[in-house]
Amino acid sequence: GQQVMQxxxxxxxxxxxxxxxxxxxxxxxSNIQWYKQRPGGxxxxxIQLVKSxxxxxxxxxxxxxxxxKKNSSLHITATQxxxxxxxxxxxxxxxxxNLIFGKGTKLSVKP
Amino acid sequence: xxxIYQTPRxxxxxxxxxxxxxxxxxxxxxxxxxxxxxxxxxxxxxHYSYGVNSxxxxxxxxxxxxxxxxxxxxxxxxxxARPSHTSQYLCAxxxxxxxxxxxxxxxxxxxxxx
Numbered sequence: 001g002q003q004v005m006q007x008x009x010x011x012x013x014x015x016x017x018x019x020x021x022x023x024x025x026x027x028x029x030s031n032i033q034w035y036k037q038r039p040g041g042x043x044x045x046x047i048q049l050v051k052s053x054x055x056x057x058x059x060x061x062x063x064x065x066x067x068x069k070k071n072s073s074l075h076i077t078a079t080q081x082x083x084x085x086x087x088x089x090x091x092x093x094x095x096x097x098n099l100i101f102g103k104g105t106k107l108s109v110k111p
Numbered sequence: 112x113x114x115i116y117q118t119p120r121x122x123x124x125x126x127x128x129x130x131x132x133x134x135x136x137x138x139x140x141x142x143x144x145x146x147x148x149x150x151x152x153x154x155x156x157x158h159y160s161y162g163v164n165s166x167x168x169x170x171x172x173x174x175x176x177x178x179x180x181x182x183x184x185x186x187x188x189x190x191x192a193r194p195s196h197t198s199q200y201l202c203a204x205x206x207x208x209x210x211x212x213x214x215x216x217x218x219x220x221x222x223x224x225x
Contacts, residue, residue, distance in 0.1 A: 031211055042201055045213040092211040099211065103153040
């Protein structure tokens with residue numbers, strides 16, 4: 001079945017370092033969404049990418065959607081302790097209108 | 112912040128008890144979901160609903176059941192809780208119009224079965 005794979009599973013960085021998480025799909029996606037879940041919290045929607053090659057920025061966060069619409073990345077510049085959490089990508093399941101979530105990348109930031 | 116509410120926030124209860132986890136949203140969203148998530152792990156879809164009187168099973172088999180009698184309310188029930196049901200249960204909703212609208216999550220219920 002359709003899968004959304006995300007790497008790395010964990011990332012430990014020093015505050016101020018950059019961070020990137022990658023998401024790959026076994027099939028072409030009509031769109032991809034990114035969510036952030038703080039420790040002890042719930043997933044919060046960050047952004048949705050729809051167009052091939054699309055790049056969107058939210059302050060220090062840069063989101064990219066691959067040209068083939070099968071992969072995506074989230075890059076955080078100069079991480080801060082407030083960036084700590086698990087970042088999930090999610091793609092449509094193609095049939096029921098649901099999302100398939102990646103396993104997430106857990107980011108920890110050392111002050 | 113999205114207006115979706117889950118109660119209780121935490122529940123510790125003995126084996127064999129009947130449990131209902133409540134979820135309500137005030138956004139008028141047609142589509143609602145239940146996910147199961149162990150701490151720090153991936154999200155597993157266990158139930159979803161397209162609207163009133165619609166309930167569907169998700170990707171992960173679950174012994175729980177759901178109902179959707181009102182648009183805003185999507186409770187999840189475990190008839191006889193077991194330790195294997197210990198997990199966090201997250202409720203979410205989204206507008207059904209258009210394809211794959213963003214999902215808004217509640218704070219979750221952390222369930223522990225003794």
